[in-house]
Amino acid sequence: MLIKTYAVIPLLASVALVQSSLLFRFSLWGARLHLMLLVVVSWSLLRGAREGIVWGFLGGLALDFLSGLPLGVCTLTLTITAYMASLGQLTVYRTSPLFPAGLALASSIFHDGLLMLLLSLAGYALAWADLLLRVALPSALLGALMMPLVYRVLLRLHLRTLPEDLKL
Amino acid sequence: MTRMQRGGTLLFLLLFVSLAVVTLVLDRANRLQPAKDLVAQVTAPIQGVLAAATRRVTDLREFFIDVEECRAKNEDLQLLVDQLIIENVRLREAEIENVNLRAQLNFKQANPSFKLLSAQVIGRDPSNLAGYLIIDRGREEGVAVGMPVLTDRGLVGRVTETAPHSSKILLITDPSSSVNALIQESRATGVVQGSVVQGLVMRYIQQTEEVKPGDLVLTSGLGGNFPTRLIVGQVTSVVKKDVELFQQAQIRPSVDFGRLEMVMVLTSFHPIDSEAEQQAP
Numbered sequence: 001m002l003i004k005t006y007a008v009i010p011l012l013a014s015v016a017l018v019q020s021s022l023l024f025r026f027s028l029w030g031a032r033l034h035l036m037l038l039v040v041v042s043w044s045l046l047r048g049a050r051e052g053i054v055w056g057f058l059g060g061l062a063l064d065f066l067s068g069l070p071l072g073v074c075t076l077t078l079t080i081t082a083y084m085a086s087l088g089q090l091t092v093y094r095t096s097p098l099f100p101a102g103l104a105l106a107s108s109i110f111h112d113g114l115l116m117l118l119l120s121l122a123g124y125a126l127a128w129a130d131l132l133l134r135v136a137l138p139s140a141l142l143g144a145l146m147m148p149l150v151y152r153v154l155l156r157l158h159l160r161t162l163p164e165d166l167k168l
Numbered sequence: 169m170t171r172m173q174r175g176g177t178l179l180f181l182l183l184f185v186s187l188a189v190v191t192l193v194l195d196r197a198n199r200l201q202p203a204k205d206l207v208a209q210v211t212a213p214i215q216g217v218l219a220a221a222t223r224r225v226t227d228l229r230e231f232f233i234d235v236e237e238c239r240a241k242n243e244d245l246q247l248l249v250d251q252l253i254i255e256n257v258r259l260r261e262a263e264i265e266n267v268n269l270r271a272q273l274n275f276k277q278a279n280p281s282f283k284l285l286s287a288q289v290i291g292r293d294p295s296n297l298a299g300y301l302i303i304d305r306g307r308e309e310g311v312a313v314g315m316p317v318l319t320d321r322g323l324v325g326r327v328t329e330t331a332p333h334s335s336k337i338l339l340i341t342d343p344s345s346s347v348n349a350l351i352q353e354s355r356a357t358g359v360v361q362g363s364v365v366q367g368l369v370m371r372y373i374q375q376t377e378e379v380k381p382g383d384l385v386l387t388s389g390l391g392g393n394f395p396t397r398l399i400v401g402q403v404t405s406v407v408k409k410d411v412e413l414f415q416q417a418q419i420r421p422s423v424d425f426g427r428l429e430m431v432m433v434l435t436s437f438h439p440i441d442s443e444a445e446q447q448a449p
Contacts, residue, residue: 016294017211020302021218024292027426032296049177057184061191065207066215068293068300068328068336071200072192079188083181115297125344126297130364135296 008058015039016062031138034108036063038147040078041085041107042154045100049086056082073118081111097148104147108140208306208331215290215334216304268430275320275432282395283436285309287317289428290334299342299362301325303431306333314393314439317431322399322422323347323387324431326439335433340400341368341425348390349400351383351417360385360400360419368401368419379406379417392440 019035026033036059044052060078064071088094088103113136116126194200241253269286276284291302305311307330317324317337325345329336340347341362349360349370356377358370373379383403389396401419408415 013211017214017218020291020294021215022221024294034294034296036294050180053181053184057188060188063294064191065204066211066291066293066302067295067298068338069295069298070192071195071204072188072190074295075191076185076188079181079184083177112297115295119297124298127343127364131297134364139296 012059013062016066020066031142033142037111038143038150040082041104042151044082044086045088046158048089049083052082052086053079077115081107100151101144101147105140105144108143112136205331208334212334219290271320284432285435287431299339301337303335306331306335308332310435311335311433316394316434319423319431324423348388349385350388351379352386353383354378357388368421370417370419372414375415385419395437
């Protein structure tokens with residue numbers, strides 16, 4: 001059974017709500033967990049580009065509705081990040097247990113860099129160096145630390161929703 | 169992956185990227201406000217419940233310590249102690265709320281000309297890069313774009329977007345925020361801008377003005393975006409270089425933005441829209 005889009009929407013909406021209302025209270029030396037990014041990157045790695053892109057789009061849209069930023073910015077960023085993360089499927093290192101964490105680190109930095117670029121183009125005044133060093137990098141490290149946990153949960157969902165003919 | 173499959177995937181990506189860009193364009197043209205209102209109406213109560221459930225848990229370490237403590241007590245003292253803990257937590261919550269409300273009441277009594285609307289913080293910007301809050305009061309309760317938001321300790325920010333029952337607040341610590349301010353003692357004016365590390369910087373202070381650590385910084389009211397004499401923070405250090413036209417000061421905000429639970433919207437203040445006034449005949 002494939003995960004249908006209508007089932008994904010409440011799931012990603014819940015992740016966005018948790019990120020907006022709960023996770024902002026938990027911080028480790030300024031780093032905050034970007035749960036939606038980890039979910040989308042995990043799914044892209046497990047299911048490939050097409051499902052990753054759909055999850056990135058819907059997840060980004062859910063974040064956009066809760067964000068004060070222009071609607072569409074998170075959508076665009078997370079959709080492209082999902083595609084980039086899905087390229088990890090093509091590498092020989094993907095079987096390594098450390099690979100998801102490394103991919104989360106790279107994806108997080110790419111995502112935040114792209115988001116900052118879009119915001120700069122939209123006319124926002126951003127302190128690039130400070131944001132990268134004090135927000136993006138610590139958050140990317142925290143994301144890499146938490147990725148194995150998120151990936152494990154998504155792996156179980158992936159295995160449970162795999163089409164019968166693809167199961168070993 | 170064959171070349172054809174790769175091409176198909178890129179087309180798929182292009183389709184969704186185009187959809188995202190269309191969303192961005194429609195939002196810029198303000199065509200998506202009804203959809204945003206609808207989503208805000210659905211999500212605001214859920215965010216309120218989630219925010220209430222975690223209000224006491226303010227950082228990760230505290231959270232784990234609480235869980236460990238609860239588990240140990242649960243083993244030792246079983247049901248009765250559990251009930252007492254729950255009762256205790258409820259009472260502490262009520263006490264904290266009482267303290268917050270008392271502080272707000274004192275502030276209201278000290279500023280009788282202010283018409284203030286209390287609001288609960290129900291969310292934060294999920295992007296980590298921007299300083300926004302979401303509160304549980306919106307258009308229906310009289311909140312409008314531009315209204316200042318404060319606590320009894322000082323200025324928090326201003327309303328940038330409203331939905332029927334929730335609003336988004338741009339914090340003064342966001343790098344895109346600017347507040348015209350003055351130093352209380354010397355009356356030196358400048359502009360307070362946000363910075364990434366939740367601090368504030370006061371720029372454009374004349375070189376001839378005397379500014380020293382410990383000075384209080386208040387809103388000046390210039391520009392008509394904020395009322396006068398709201399506390400912004402306190403000077404912690406001053407950077408004065410002979411080669412520069414202005415000096416600047418590092419400001420410690422009077423409000424602890426990491427622990428904001430309740431705020432007040434100054435509904436009696438309407439900012440002056442200078443652009444609209446200039447265009448008017």
